[in-house]
Amino acid sequence: MSEHKTWFERIMNRFYAIPSVAQLWASRAAQRSAALVAEDGSIPFTRLSKPLSAARGVLITTGGVHLKTQRPFDMENRDGDASYREIPDNVALDEITITHKYYDHRDADADLNVIFPLAHFHELVRQGVVGSLASRHFGFMGHLEGEQLAALMQRSAPEVAAKLRAEGVDFAFLTPA
Known part of the structure; x- marks a missing residue:
């Protein structure tokens, strides 16, 4: 697009x-x-079972956030795109982009932390407020309907949940768009 x-x-x-x-x-x-x-x-x-300062977190957004090198989200399917993109925790913010046409993301384009506050969470880890972050975070596209909503609930969400459990993630910080 x-x-x-x-x-x-x-x-x-x-x-x-x-x-x-x-x-x-x-x-x-x-x-x-x-x-x-x-x-x-x-x-x-579910309440956290440990202090936030000992917890491992992950960022999950429905803002269409993904690496510039990854396939963009499908903007042609009226039902949306139920797939997800993995975003490494150590990525430079200038390697990330947004593919989403259902919200005005000009502010997020200017400062990605508006929708995907990775730099802020790294600072919270440095300050000891949050224990650690997962090795990868997840970008989804919001605005899902019909078959794509079913695909999210039956395939994509369970896949991501299994990955989070395997990495010992205690909480997810969700940023909808």
């Missing part, structure tokens, strides 16, 4: 930036994702 958004994409970004429209879209998405909610209506939550 070219650097310049089409007029339609610009209009849609502004439309979904209207709070009431964003709330309606989120409400509809939540209803379609009822499998993520417990029978009592609560959202599953």
Whole structure:
């Protein structure tokens, strides 16, 4: 996709930036994702079993973040792209880009830490606030519908969860877009 958004994409970004429209879209998405909610209506939550200063964390974003050398997320499929990209913890931020047309990411393009705060988390580790970071972080593309949402829940999310368990990750810091 070219650097310049089409007029339609610009209009849609502004439309979904209207709070009431964003709330309606989120409400509809939540209803379609009822499998993520417990029978009592609560959202599953697990408290950390150790102090944050001893915990290993990972960054996960739905902002379309990936390495410049990786295949961009599919922007042509109206249902989105349920695949993910692994981002090494030791990557230089200038080796990362964003492929996502469903939100205005100009601020994140100027400072990647807006959507993917890797530099900030490295500082938290140096300060001893966070114990350590995983060797790799994960970029997804948000805006998933239909078959792509099913693929995320049945394939991509379980794959990433297994990788996080294998590396001993204690918490995930999620940045939606």
